[in-house]
Amino acid sequence: MSNPGQHFVAIIGGAISGSVAAEILADNGIRVAVFEQNARPYGKIEDGLPRWHVEQRKQEYARIDARLRKSQVSFIPCTRLGRDINFEDLAKNWGFSAVILANGAWRDRDFGIPGANQYIGKGLVYQNPFIYWYNHKNERGYSGPRYDTPDGALVVGGGLASIDVVKVLQLENYERALRDRGIETNLHELEKGIPAVCNEHGVRPEDLGVKGCLLIYRRREQDVPLAQAPDNPTPDQVAKAEQVRQKMLRLAREKYLFRFQDRRLPTGLIVENGRLVGLKVSETKIDGRRAEPVPGTEQEIRAPLVISSIGSVPEILPGISMKGEYYEFVDEQVPRHVAHSHVFGVGNVVTGQGNIRVSLVHSQAVTKKLIDEYAQLGTDTEALAAMRASAENRAAERAETVIDRVECWPPLSSGQVAKIESRIRALQTRVGYTGDYDAWIAKVSPPDLE
Ligand SMILES: Cc1cc2nc3c(=O)[nH]c(=O)nc-3n(C[C@H](O)[C@H](O)[C@H](O)COP(=O)(O)OP(=O)(O)OC[C@H]3O[C@@H](n4cnc5c(N)ncnc54)[C@H](O)[C@@H]3O)c2cc1C
Structure with a gap:
């Protein structure tokens, strides 16, 4: 030109x-x-x-x-x-x-529950700083915030980045649990699949006492935004995309052993001694793209850490x-x-x-x-x-x-x-x-x- x-x-x-x-x-x-x-x-x-x-x-x-x-x-x-x-x-x-x-x-989408942000660093963490820390935490010169990765954390999300958050938690927890048994592994080995690594070392994952983190998603399992249908999709293409999403989620769960609940929407905070210790969560009713909480279905999910992974803007x-x-x-x-x-x-x-x-x-x-x-x-x-x-x-x-x-x-x-x-x-x-x-x-x- x-x-x-x-x-x-x-x-x-x-x-x-x-x-x-x-x-x-x-x-x-x-x-x-x-x-x-x-x-x-x-x-x-x-x-x-x-x-x-x-x-x-x-x-x-x-x-x-x-x-x-x-x-x-x-x-x-x-x-x-x-x-x-x-x-x-x-x-x-x-x-x-x-x-x-x-x-x-680079700005995490707001968690959406009034008052939640006062618990950032006190039980609540957003995805972007969490992944930043994970990628840099082993550098000697790293001086940013540090995060715990306790077992049983609650992740709110559903998209690809939230699967990475869940993976980080699971890899950290299984690496620790295996180390406690005298077995040294690393993230690269475990990332290929936790059950396979456990198997190689003659351990059953369920015997390691890891509860695993829980990922909650507000819509249905088949709606998780892990794969997209083409623009103006036919009913067949919609069905295909739903199958692909379910398959991707199933494979991720088989490899990283996390728990998953769909149609769950955070509706309130559980706070004790100035710290977020869990969320009130309602079941949802799905109407097109809308996910509305169903009255009377609220339950408490307690967790040592809540990670919000609901998108970046x-x-x-x-x-x-x-x-x-x-x-x-x-x-x-x-x-x-x-x-x-x-x-x-x-x-x-x-x-x-x-x-x-x-x-x-x-x-x-x-x-x-x-x-x-x-x-x-x-x-x-x-x-x-x-x-x-x-x-x-x-x-x-x-x-x-x-x-x-x-x-x-x-x-x-x-x-x-x-x-x-x-x-x-x-x-x-x-x-x-x-x-x-x-x-x-x-x-x-x-x-x-x-
Ligand atoms: C956890 C996670 C996992 C992902 N995994 C995958 C994956 O497996 N495969 C895949 O294809 N994609 C993945 N992605 C998405 C992919 O990384 C991004 O979509 C893509 O890299 C975005 O590129 P970008 O250049 O548009 O934005 P960015 O990479 O965000 O680049 C923006 C740049 O602007 C700079 N900047 C920001 N603000 C300012 C400012 N005020 N002044 C000056 N500079 C500024 C930033 O430092 C940065 O260098 C993942 C994303 C996340 C968060």
Whole structure:
């Protein structure tokens, strides 16, 4: 593709979706600045995907590195939007052609029971910090919060991440129980299946005295969001997806021996001596996507720890307006922030949930469209006129989009680019980043990172 003019794009977040956007822009001759809050840019690959995914994590790190070390890409580590840089300043004063939010979904969805959050760290833990701890806990330099993994914990969830939470608890508990019997195992061995490992060591899992954690889910077993039916599914496709979900859940339970109850909704807290010691839980009645508590079915489930794993949403950042739990984006094809014509979103920050592939594909599709619809036009007046006409035609059907679609990125002058570069250098210098991406990664990677 020809060089579309002198454009400079800011990306917030350097992980899967941010690095993919950076690479595509760079390959199209567009300068990119990637602002990343952490020293290492791997996002949920390092801090979400549990550390038993050894090979997958290494491969994804290498892919992200390859994208971010491109010469058109300036990496700005340890620089957090909302703390070290201000959104309004970035969007209005820096002079970037566009800002792409690729900062993922790092805020745990609120547990939803009034007063619950006062027990965080006192019987209640949210999934994101819990998995972060699990992935980093054995590093000598780890100084964050530490969590217990008592037997009999109660996990509220149902999605893929909650299965990982349950696995962490079960692996920790069985490793301890086996060690008490003089049998040394490790997470990598146990992750292949607890019964098989016990069997190899001549022990029956049920003789180890592990009660196991309990996962509760508000809808039916066949609704657990472990697999998705295609869009507009036929009844057969719905039935197939339900079977796949049940099978995935059954296999996970066979390998990791956790307990599961469906159609259970937390409705209250059990508190003793200032600590959360369990939940009041009602059975639910399912009506389409709704799960309503059935009156008179409330029971108490006591547990030494409650982990909330009910989804992640984008963090609230000053200046970025929200619609419910998400940033207020318009246009599904090229998600653009409602209040800023040149601020876009890619990956988990838009989709909320998803997986590596979904984030990657989303970022690819949106970034390519951005280049086609906004950057390419910056120097092409004929194309711009055509775009305007087409937008006006479309306005008959979708009046609200008429102005939105004709905003292209005017090429920046050398002076404007130099000004952005100078601000980038100041931020890089502040954190000791010299511009040598590989040297930086080598310097900031903990020697005992798993
Ligand atoms: C427990 C768990 C298990 C998972 N298991 C799997 C799995 O097995 N397979 C799979 O495919 N997917 C899995 N996923 C999902 C997958 O990891 C994510 O969907 C994907 O990695 C998201 O990529 P992203 O780039 O959109 O977001 P992220 O990886 O979240 O990247 C966002 C980046 O932005 C940075 N950032 C955030 N806020 C700011 C800010 N204010 N300023 C600057 N930078 C900021 C972050 O540090 C991060 O680097 C799992 C997720 C979790 C939580």
